[in-house]
Amino acid sequence: MSLPEKPQRIGSLELHLDERIQHSVWTVQRVGWVLMGAFLLAAVLGLFGDGPLSRASAEGGGLKLEYVRTARVSFPITLDVHGTSDGQGVFQLWFERSLFEKSKVEHVMPEPERVEFSSERVTYIFRTTAPGPVHVVLELKPERAGKVHAQLGVVGGGEVRFEQLVFP
Structure with a gap:
């Protein structure tokens, strides 16, 4: 030049x-x-945190999940599950075990009657006063960054899949 x-x-x-x-x-x-x-x-x-793009929902077989698409390691997130208890007032909600390998459960509301573990699933069993709608809130704390693919469902009922991106 x-x-x-x-x-x-x-x-x-x-x-x-x-x-x-x-x-x-x-x-x-x-x-x-x-x-x-x-x-x-x-x-x-909300692409990188809380906002309109960060919220999502998934539905299937009478089960609805509301969750956030993006999360950060060590910051709590919630999974809001809406379903219906069976004729005896029991609601059995299962999650793929892989979800809990990447996240730690902080709180479950309402408190489950018991929790059952298998090689593939973790099942929360809730007793309700009468058959009808149930709302369960699961608070998780992601422990590893990366993409999370998970599935949850009701024993003998519907199931849904969801994905989250966890930032470091």
Whole structure:
């Protein structure tokens, strides 16, 4: 790159200007501004935390799950499960065991009557006063970053799959 032979006078300054370089710098700056704006908009909408894009739901066979798509390691998240107890007032909610290999259970509300473990599932058994709708809130604390693929369901009923992305 060679400088212009004659400097340009701007005010009291004499400068060597290369308009091609200046236009390149402006283009890079504009691209940077657009990327920063897109990143900020995604953050405000909840792509990296709490916001409209972060919430999701899954339904199947009379079972509804409300959850967040993105989470952070060591920050609690909730899984809201809505279902219906059987004719005897029992609600048996199972989760794939792989979910608990990546997350720690902090709280379950209401408190289950008992918990059963198998090689593939963890089943929470709730006793209700009468057959009808049941709402269970499971508070988890993710322990590892990465993508989580999990499944949950009601014994003898519907099941749903969901995915979450856990950031470090």
